[in-house]
Amino acid sequence: MKTNSDYYGIDSYFTDEQLSVRASTRKWVNKYIKPTIEYYNQSASASKDWSKQLADIGAYGLIIPVEYGGLGMDYLSYGLMMQELEKGDTAVRVMSSIQTSLVMYAIWQFGSLPQKQKYLPLLASGEMLGSFGLTEPSFGSNASGMHCNFKVVEDKIIINGSKLWIGNASHADIAIVWAKNEDNKVQGIIVETANITNFSTSKIDNKWSFRSSNTGELIFDNSELNKVQLLEKTTSIKDAYSCLNIGRYAVAWGSLGIALDCYETALKYANERVQFGKPIASFQLVQKKLAEMITEITKAQLLCYQLGVLMNKQEATFEQISMAKRNNVVMAQKVAQEARQILGGMGITGDYPIMRHIMNLETLVTYQGTHEIHLLITGRDITGINAI
Structure with a gap:
């Protein structure tokens, strides 16, 4: 029986460092995810330990520069890590991917230096958990038609609207929220969920898929936060x-x-x-x-x-x-x-x-x-x- 799933010898293309990332991720998945994932899936829950453990193995911010708390590794290493995490379960890969691909990447690419210095190390260490708010109740594929909007009044940002089908929604410490400004241009905003007024979240239960993944809604009703939270380098969808x-x-x-x-x-x-x-x-x-x-x-x-x-x-x-x-x-x-x-x-x-x-x-x-x-x-x- 040929048990090696690398039928074309593709492993020979990877560096020792890349293969090491895959091996260490596989070891963690085999030890902590596979033995218990069926329980968590059946109970539609997630282990409280997953997030900290993902941070410990570098799954938060693998491709983010070391100066901001990441590991500064390449995209093949990142891909191999995602492969092994999802062999365990989609919910585990999603936790890592939201944090890295959507939240940390957005701040790294479009944030100011103070924003990068403040948030990226906390996200990399797992001290903060992030979510990414783009999809809305009426806008999925047509994300650019979003209703969520904001205006800047003196030193405040005021947001109205909602975001639906958002991973980590109900327990995220920050959310990268995409909304239209007064000129109808889409920009990103770093929302600290503990430091915004008139803000609430809801959790979507009774799912048949992504059962161990926290999914929900972000709801804004004249919600106020400081204008320094704007990702000023963002200019469009x-x-x-x-x-x-x-x-x-x-x-x-x-x-x-x-x-x-x-x-x-x-x-x-x-x-x-x-x-x-x-x-x-x-x-x-x-x-x-x-x-x-x-x-x-x-x-x-x-x-x-x-x-x-x-x-x-x-x-x-x-x-x-x-x-x-x-x-x-x-x-x-x-x-x-x-x-x-x-x-x-x-x-x-x-x-x-x-x-x-x-x-x-x-x-x-x-x-x-x-x-x-x-x-x-x-x-x-x-x-x-x-x-x-």
Whole structure:
């Protein structure tokens, strides 16, 4: 049995440092996430220890410069970390990705020096937890049509509106909130949840997916905070999208992690499960499923690797990131479905990770840009015609 999921020897492309990041992340996931994740998933809860532990392994701010509390590592290292975290569970990867890709990245790219010095070390250490407020009740794919708005009155910012489907919403210490100013231009604001008036949050319960992830709403009603909280370098919705690009990159790698976990589980099970006097791995149709799974995984690995190379060179386009996010999520869906069939009835139990991954993938297919929107982004790029 070939247990190595690196069918094309892609590991030879990675540096020792990059492989070390993957190994240490995998060790943490195997020790702290896999043994307990089914309990947390079934109870729709998360461990109080996850956030501090993620900070301890460098999962908050891996790509942020050392001078601001990060580790200053490259995007291939970050991708491998996201892959291993999501092999554990999507909720764990989401905690890391929101903090790094969306919150810390936004402050690093668009914040003033005092804002970077104040917030980034606290976020990297896990002393502060962040959220990213872009989506609204009526605006998802059309984020630029947002209603959330603000005005500056003397030394205060006054915000009105709400943000929905926000990770970490109900217990975040800060939120990067995107809203329109009086000139109808979108800017980002660092909202300290403990230092703003007329502000409230709500938590979305009764979810079938992302069950161990805290998701909710940010609600502003003439909410006031100091104008120094404005991310003054932000000038348009494109700035918010640049943060989402890093988040989508993380999803591309993370969904690959799901596919690997499902494939490896199915391969092991197929060699151990005996029917008609022999392992089901000996049957042609089971081998067909496994062969197609590893083929699609290998293609996704190559896609992720090359995208990481381009990210490190600062040459990756958002269209290329969209392609990887879209392809890898759908690939992982198909792999997970085939794995569930190989496991038969056991595939729907909490004894195995398959059904939990399937439910999380149902969210990932529309998370940070729907499958259809990402298709049209590629279509526009290759034809030059905007169909959105």
